[in-house]
Amino acid sequence: MNQLKSFLVSLVTEHLLAKFFAIVFATATVLLIEREITTPIAYVDGRVPNFVGRRPDRVDDDSAYVILQAEPGVWVDRPPSALKILVSGPKNEKATFDANPVIRLRIRQEQIPPGEGLEMRKILLDEKSFESDVKDLVVRLLEPLELTVDRVVTRSDVPVRMLPPANLPENRIFDEDRSQLRPGAVTIRGPRSVVESYGDGQRVTLVLDRSGPRAAIESGQEYPLKLSDDILQRGVTLASGASPKVVLALRTPAFEKIRLGDLPIHWSLTEEVRGALAAGELAITLDNSFVREADVVLEGPPEIVKQHEGDEKRKRLAQQIYLIADPNQDIATLGDADKVTSIRLQAIGVPTGLKASLDPATLVITLSRRDSENN
Numbered sequence: 001m002n003q004l005k006s007f008l009v010s011l012v013t014e015h016l017l018a019k020f021f022a023i024v025f026a027t028a029t030v031l032l033i034e035r036e037i038t039t040p041i042a043y044v045d046g047r048v049p050n051f052v053g054r055r056p057d058r059v060d061d062d063s064a065y066v067i068l069q070a071e072p073g074v075w076v077d078r079p080p081s082a083l084k085i086l087v088s089g090p091k092n093e094k095a096t097f098d099a100n101p102v103i104r105l106r107i108r109q110e111q112i113p114p115g116e117g118l119e120m121r122k123i124l125l126d127e128k129s130f131e132s133d134v135k136d137l138v139v140r141l142l143e144p145l146e147l148t149v150d151r152v153v154t155r156s157d158v159p160v161r162m163l164p165p166a167n168l169p170e171n172r173i174f175d176e177d178r179s180q181l182r183p184g185a186v187t188i189r190g191p192r193s194v195v196e197s198y199g200d201g202q203r204v205t206l207v208l209d210r211s212g213p214r215a216a217i218e219s220g221q222e223y224p225l226k227l228s229d230d231i232l233q234r235g236v237t238l239a240s241g242a243s244p245k246v247v248l249a250l251r252t253p254a255f256e257k258i259r260l261g262d263l264p265i266h267w268s269l270t271e272e273v274r275g276a277l278a279a280g281e282l283a284i285t286l287d288n289s290f291v292r293e294a295d296v297v298l299e300g301p302p303e304i305v306k307q308h309e310g311d312e313k314r315k316r317l318a319q320q321i322y323l324i325a326d327p328n329q330d331i332a333t334l335g336d337a338d339k340v341t342s343i344r345l346q347a348i349g350v351p352t353g354l355k356a357s358l359d360p361a362t363l364v365i366t367l368s369r370r371d372s373e374n375n
Contacts, residue, residue, distance in 0.1 A: 040138065043097050044087040052079055055102065064101035066130075070149075073109050075191040075235045077120055077148040084142040089134050097134045104131040112149050118193040120150040150191035154239065157185045161203040162246060163228065168217055171252055178249035181206070181225070186244055188227075190236035205231060206244060219250035256305040258354075260318045262293040265345060265363075267325050273367075285366040294323055294345055294361075300354035308351070321356070322348040325363060341365045 043064065050066045066083055070076050083105075089097060111123050124146050130139035160181055164174035188195055188204060198204050206225040208217075217223075225244040227236060238244070276282035298305075298317070308317055325343045343363045347356035 039091055040088045040136075041091050041094065042086065042088050043094060043137075044085065044101075046142075047082045047084050048087075048103070049082050050080055050105070052076070064097075064103060066103045066105050068105045068107065070107040071109055073152045074107050074112065075150045075152050076107060077150065077191070077235070079147060080145075083145060086140045086142055087137065088140075089137040093134045093136070097132075097137070100133065102132070103137075103139060105129055106131060107147065107149060109151065112151060118196055120148045120191065120193050122146055122148055150193050152190060152235075153192045153195050154187060154189045155195045155199060156187040156239075158188050158198045159185050159201075159203045160206050160225075160244065162206050162208075162225065165208045165217055165248070168250065172219070172250040173253045175249040175251040178251070180247040180249070182245050182247070186242050187239035188236050189239055191234065194231075194234045194236055204236075206246075208246070217248065217250075219248055222247050253301055255299045256302050258298040258305060258308055258314060258317070260296040260298065260314065260321065263296050263318060263321055263323050264293055265323045265325060281369065283368040285368065295359040296321060296323070296347060297357050297359075298350065298354045299357065304351070304353040317351070320349045323358070324348060341367065 048064050048066050050068055052068045053070075055067060056065065064087060066085075068076065068079050085103075087097075087103065105125070106129055107123075107125075111125075111129075113121050113123070115121055124144065125141075127139050127141060132139070160183075162176070162179065162181060164176075168174065186204065188198065205228040207228045209224040209226040211226075222245050225246055226232075227238060273282065273284075277284065296318075298308075308314060324346050341364075343365055345358045345361055345363065347358060350356045
């Protein structure tokens with residue numbers, strides 16, 4: 001009986017020990033496997049492109065990218081296009097990260113240090129500013145990251161001015177006094193250092209908004225306005241719902257004239273024509289009664305004409321104007337007998353802003369081929 005009891009006790013003990021060791025072994029195996037799949041590994045090591053504000057439509061390769069996301073009240077001035085970072089995380093999350101390799105870099109208002117004046121502030125960022133959807137992802141900066149930031153503010157009743165539109169009809173100029181801007185002041189939003197520099201006599205610049213149909217610009221028509229590109233690039237926008245417009249007024253400029261009198265015409269004949277003339281094979285007849293000079297009148301805005309008032313200034317102006325028979329016209333077609341050509345005259349050296357008119361404006365030339373038998 002005692003032997004049977006000892007056998008049963010021994011059997012139960014061995015069974016329990018076997019189960020215990022099996023549990024210990026299984027637990028150790030699970031821990032080792034868990035340790036293996038959760039061991040941090042490098043996902044990215046090096047430069048990563050940085051996209052401001054939104055997820056890019058496409059990335060050139062499968063590498064990670066950073067989205068810089070500033071809070072609505074923060075403006076980041078000229079952020080870097082790439083960051084040098086080391087990204088690591090659990091091995092079992094690598095596939096998840098590769099499927100969505102996005103890291104967010106958040107800039108918050110409380111990170112902007114206080115200060116006097118309108119200058120922007122500089123902040124030095126660390127790894128705590130990075131976020132990701134991957135659990136236990138670690139981002140380490142491989143070089144310092146300093147950003148220039150500013151608080152976004154709104155300013156109302158900023159007076160506006162409009163730049164003259166481009167591509168106006170010929171002989172028409174922008175009449176700023178008669179053009180009607182509606183409203184005369186707008187609300188703008190953007191970096192404090194820029195926005196608060198406007199107002200108190202400093203006007204914000206608007207231009208015609210030509211993003212719609214490219215119809216011809218006409219006087220008396222209403223056109224939408226927008227902020228000029230240089231202001232938009234500094235982070236300034238019109239307040240939501242703002243839609244400034246202008247009823248455009250154009251006028252014909254009041255040109256004044258400078259008469260310089262008769263100036264000599266300089267000829268520039270081709271080598272072929274000169275050779276034919278020298279050989280007696282070609283004769284030139286001027287049908288303008290052998291005109292050798294042209295009457296020159298300069299015309300332009302009063303403010304430019306005024307710069308050349310006075311006899312001495314006009315004499316110097318006459319000396320710098322050079323009249324030529326347009327060398328781009330071909331008068332050297334020697335195969336034609338009696339070829340009649342109208343040659344344009346050009347005035348070289350006309351001051352910027354002035355336009356020259358010539359009388360005559362053209363010379364009518366007859367080229368006659370001489371028969372060698374009649375020479």
